Amino acid sequence: MRKYLLDLTVSSNEKLSGNYILMKLTSEEKLPEMLPGQFAEVRVDGSPSTFLRRPISIHYVDRNTNELWFLIQLVGDGTRKLADLKKGDLLNVMLPLGNSFSMPTTEQKELLLVGGGVGTAPMLMLGSVLKNLGFEPTFLLGARSKKDLLQLDKFEAYGNVFVTTEDATYGEKGFVTNHSILKQKKFDKIYTCGPTPMMKAVAAYASKNGIECEVSLENTMACGIGACLCCVTDTKEGHKCVCSDGPVFNIKDLKWQI
Amino acid sequence: MRKYLLDLTVSSNEKLSGNYILMKLTSEEKLPEMLPGQFAEVRVDGSPSTFLRRPISIHYVDRNTNELWFLIQLVGDGTRKLADLKKGDLLNVMLPLGNSFSMPTTEQKELLLVGGGVGTAPMLMLGSVLKNLGFEPTFLLGARSKKDLLQLDKFEAYGNVFVTTEDATYGEKGFVTNHSILKQKKFDKIYTCGPTPMMKAVAAYASKNGIECEVSLENTMACGIGACLCCVTDTKEGHKCVCSDGPVFNIKDLKWQI
Amino acid sequence: MADLTTNIGKLVMKNPVMTASGTFGYGEEFSDFIDISKIGGIIVKGTTIKHREGNPYPRMAETPSGMLNAVGLQNKGVDYFIEHIYPRIKDTDTNILVNVSGSTVADYVATAEKIAALDHIPAIELNISCPNVKEGGMAFGTSCASAESVVSAVRKAYGKTLIVKLSPNVTNIAEIALAVEAAGADSVSLINTIMGMAINAEKRRPVLSTVTGGLSGACVKPIALRMVWQVAKAVKIPVVGLGGIMNATDAVEFLLAGASAIEIGTANFIDPTITIKVAEGINDYLERHGFKSVKDIIGQLETA
């Protein structure tokens, strides 16, 4: 897929509950094709401690308004600087980068999309694409606390949403893998993105139940396009780049001890 | 004189003609004592290429409004970043630094204040102080072109103002040292700040005519308080720091070939 | 348009901008962003005789105005390169150079010999300065004797343009450059990364899997520029300068310090079009200052 280097215009940049922002970006040109699971490398200007670009997932693409959405957790200087951007400011992005979640096979009907924390970001785009294809995806979203649950209303537009919070402020208490839906319903394919321990627990559940499972990994990145080999992960075929061979991997290809 | 490290609040930041800004800063506290010729070391935040503070002269202190004024030429990333500051933003400054212009002796009545380019900055504060002491200072201000003439109306409040521009767009054409006022009037003391070639020409005029002359030097600075010895200039007593022994020097103490 | 052509040994380049090994993949990774044939030369990934998995992750840490890497020469080996990658890139209309690494003199020689057989590879860059591998690598580049031994051996086996990439982790880089010149190198390139380290204070652990890594990016420019100047004064062969070049002004500084060509590394990550911008910016500088050719500024720093 062709990659672009673009100056996009911020059309809105909203502070969400907790420590998150929802940034919408637009362009005079039609936004390029992007697939669910892909990401952008964002240049952060005016932050002396931010030397490299920052990888941010494609949260959603609204083709009607020609807007690209980012859902960003403010964890350090780079992301905090992004929160300062105002409507009309420009943001330089390289995109779309990486592979994408694979579409279900003809036998796979019941799809579970598991997101944890800001790892829910790519799940919205994935859910919308699956819904457009006629699926009724199930979302299972986990968070520390109610304030860390992001975009619930948006997810509800594309499927049933189940929630766990660690402090029981919303949905069921505990981790996503404890949620009762996993006992009630049989899924054919699981997609997940979130903290590594969560993804490993989900992968363990999937592999125990013989369910196909794709995970979206994080890693420290420099180039974002497979050129520097800084972002590798262990796979059965050796080191693979998370930025270009991933970020999405099928758990059967990883060397996870699950 | 005691030095302070302060977070001042921008009360206005005006773009002037040419490539200059007039920044006014205030504080809830009374601004400290400052003398004409002293400067501040300004911390520039959010500019990745600006590692050290930037020295900026005290342009003027308005005790009625409790405002400190900076007159700044935008030459690089640091000064350009300062131009982005808006009313209400904070600016971290160390001040007042350096020595100051010395007050005239009892025999010195006719005072000439020569400023070139943004070197006019400290001359406004000096003029206002001299006027308050009962003097009628004469200002001789030089600039490339009309658009580089700054704050003329302000200077006029404190004395007669004569002007040269290199392109004859305002006042007499040429350099300050060509101005006819130097032939018409005999001065007892000259203060000057501006580009080094201009200050040397002024110093040569002063020394030829036996007039006392003080110049305000520039140099590359790191600490601004005499601690690092990065900013020395040659004097008859050896290397002296422009930041703490200066920026104001009497030309008789310098080793200028004039 | 000024004349941007420059020579490194027998190598003729349309402009002095090359890409630094390990930062530009095989060039293809950047072809969505720029026309890579407009670059003076593309130096591909560090290539070794055998497949190398490289170091475990994490392999990268950001630092003030720079980054540390600990990739450790991950590559599929020279045979894989020849069979699978070379055919894809060989017809790019620019110079394609291979960065050759090894753990023993024999490894270096064997790899260089295989590359010598490739018609469309006019030169190699011999990497005797990688700080991220346990054996060989930097060790060859930190003493005159070992640098001399590996370069002479490769020189015998490799007839095309031989550029030797020096390590900055030494007391006297000019001395090493002289040894390399005496051993028959056509050119030296410098600097490779500087050995550095990052710590995660909260976890009380190193950030990199290998504890130490190689520092690159804007932060190293003052050191790189100094070394290029020292080496250019010492040797007669052309020098290729790199380390922290982020824009055309930086590149001009290296040319003035004595480099006949420059390489851009880490800056590619921040702006994938930077190579083209730097080539254009060098041209602008030359025109603005009234120089007809880039050769008019090489080594023209006035220090008197």
Added chain:
Amino acid sequence: MADLTTNIGKLVMKNPVMTASGTFGYGEEFSDFIDISKIGGIIVKGTTIKHREGNPYPRMAETPSGMLNAVGLQNKGVDYFIEHIYPRIKDTDTNILVNVSGSTVADYVATAEKIAALDHIPAIELNISCPNVKEGGMAFGTSCASAESVVSAVRKAYGKTLIVKLSPNVTNIAEIALAVEAAGADSVSLINTIMGMAINAEKRRPVLSTVTGGLSGACVKPIALRMVWQVAKAVKIPVVGLGGIMNATDAVEFLLAGASAIEIGTANFIDPTITIKVAEGINDYLERHGFKSVKDIIGQLETA
């Protein structure tokens, strides 16, 4: 409040924060901003046997996340120090150390002897690593033999705590540290500045009067941290770590890497209160992680 006291040889410090020579004047320059007696130790300017004018200006160039300086040990000489400066600063309620420099072994010894007579100076830092002087300076710090010779000579003449400041401009800093330890030093401090260079492309001239200068500031931290770690593993004497420390987290990293104390240099220029903030920040770190004493984290980096 955690226990911040730390020892360097016989020197006891109330906290591990010192000021790096040449960046903090004689301490007095900062007393409008902070109570300097709250700093663990103040290392005053490089002092030589005779008055030195230092290098011509310009002496400073800003670089990405750092700066170059070419001060060249400007100072009025040790006698002037003893007569005019020492009386003013001697009663400051903290450790005042003198950074001793020289062009010959005899110079170093003579200066150290004079300082030894001062009751309120409990230690010296022997600067064998200044890159900005023509003679001596760094030359002593870049070979084991010369480092050994100057340190043994000073050791004989100086009975109090002797800290030797090492140059980073070497192939193997641990080797130099071992030589210095063998010669009788009580401690080593590192790093001094890294030799670098800046060019004004428009003027085609070096920025500094001396062409090259010493690089310091945030940009050098990864290199300094690596060297401190290497040296701390090699020697038994306590190590003082510095180079690019800008905040308390940086300081903790050096302690974890094995430094028993740290020095702050260039950061003083950006924030004249930084020494106090770092001391407080180290305390916060210790409390947050449940450590009773700073000694509990010195060298406690887990690399396994």
